[in-house]
Amino acid sequence: MRIPRGQIEQLDEPLLWQGRIRDLGINDLGDPETPLSAELDASPEQGGIRLRGSLRGNLTLICDRCLGPLELAVDGAVNVLLLPEGAVDEAGPETGPRETGLIELPPHGGSIDLMAPLREALYLELPQRLLCRRDCKGLCPVCGQNWNAGDCDCVAEPGDDRWAPLQKLKKKLEQA
Ligand SMILES: [Zn+2]
Numbered sequence: 001m002r003i004p005r006g007q008i009e010q011l012d013e014p015l016l017w018q019g020r021i022r023d024l025g026i027n028d029l030g031d032p033e034t035p036l037s038a039e040l041d042a043s044p045e046q047g048g049i050r051l052r053g054s055l056r057g058n059l060t061l062i063c064d065r066c067l068g069p070l071e072l073a074v075d076g077a078v079n080v081l082l083l084p085e086g087a088v089d090e091a092g093p094e095t096g097p098r099e100t101g102l103i104e105l106p107p108h109g110g111s112i113d114l115m116a117p118l119r120e121a122l123y124l125e126l127p128q129r130l131l132c133r134r135d136c137k138g139l140c141p142v143c144g145q146n147w148n149a150g151d152c153d154c155v156a157e158p159g160d161d162r163w164a165p166l167q168k169l170k171k172k173l174e175q176a
């Protein structure tokens with residue numbers, strides 16, 4: 001997504017962007033047509049412009065454990081500092097961990113690509129494990145039954161150590 005510099009310099013109006021996940025170059029996060037919206041406020045800072053706001057969308061993803069659908073409401077923080085040419089290097093990584101979103105201001109009449117900071121805002125919102133619910137029971141590794149819908153006949157009987165290796169594997173997979 002490219003935004004003309006002139007539009008960003010109109011500081012009194014928030015910047016509104018409506019797009020789709022695929023506009024951020026992402027094709028592996030549910031339906032690439034999923035709508036997203038961003039609202040950013042611009043304010044002058046260090047001779048450049050600070051853009052701050054949020055990226056929102058409702059994603060439908062796949063549960064890591066049971067492969068069922070998983071609804072995820074995303075509300076990611078966007079924080080970008082647009083600095084004049086040459087100032088980006090000086091501001092560098094020294095300015096602190098939150099200053100990852102440094103972008104060079106293009107010349108007047110140019111446009112600014114905000115794809116990278118929006119992608120980052122989205123990825124930071126994703127939990128490490130995608131689960132349809134915190135206690136999702138997953139699928140039986142033997143028969144494929146969705147344990148959220150009920151147990152299957154494969155469940156080990158207490159003391160039946162034929163299942164011990166499988167239980168161990170299951171634990172390992174759950175910790176991974
Ligand atoms: Zn699940």
Ligand SMILES: [Zn+2]
Pocket residue numbers: 140141142143144145152153154155
């Ligand atoms: Zn089973």
